[in-house]
Amino acid sequence: MFSLNQKKLIPIILRHLERTLAILVIIAVLVYTAYSIPIFLTADWAAQATFYDFINRVLLIIIGLELARMLVAHSFLAILELFVFVIARKMLNPEIVMTEAFLGVIAFIAVLGAYRFFVFPIRDDLRRENIC
Numbered sequence: 382m383f384s385l386n387q388k389k390l391i392p393i394i395l396r397h398l399e400r401t402l403a404i405l406v407i408i409a410v411l412v413y414t415a416y417s418i419p420i421f422l423t424a425d426w427a428a429q430a431t432f433y434d435f436i437n438r439v440l441l442i443i444i445g446l447e448l449a450r451m452l453v454a455h456s457f458l459a460i461l462e463l464f465v466f467v468i469a470r471k472m473l474n475p476e477i478v479m480t481e482a483f484l485g486v487i488a489f490i491a492v493l494g495a496y497r498f499f500v501f502p503i504r505d506d507l508r509r510e511n512i513c
Contacts, residue, residue, distance in 0.1 A: 399452045399453065403449040403450075403453050412441055430475075433473070439471070441464050444463065447462055447463040447466055449461060458496075458500050459502065464492050465489070466475055468489050468492065471485055472486075472489075500509070
């Protein structure tokens with residue numbers, strides 16, 4: 382169905398599309414950051430809601446940057462780190478209910494387990510072979 386040249390071309394096109402999406406995500410993060418700065422310069426920092434809004438926006442910016450990194454890096458560790466920030470953003474919501482908090486803790490434990498059983502053994506193998 383596909384010739385050899387087409388089979389080589391498809392991964393190259395996909396890689397360029399992913400990089401383009403990563404650049405668009407970074408541009409969106411920069412625009413969002415620029416939009417957020419004036420909001421916090423005029424915010425009432427005595428209000429607790431301002432702090433929660435600040436933390437929420439900072440974590441959203443980090444999530445955007447981690448998403449861009451994941452699109453470029455293609456590593457399992459990048460995916461896990463993205464999940465950690467998404468879970469943290471959800472857990473730091475002041476209106477979180479008990480079931481959401483419980484599920485967030487379970488999700489965080491799952492991410493730690495995935496790191497321990499999928500990423501850490503690879504690093505141990507590399508250390509044993511003196512690659513790292």
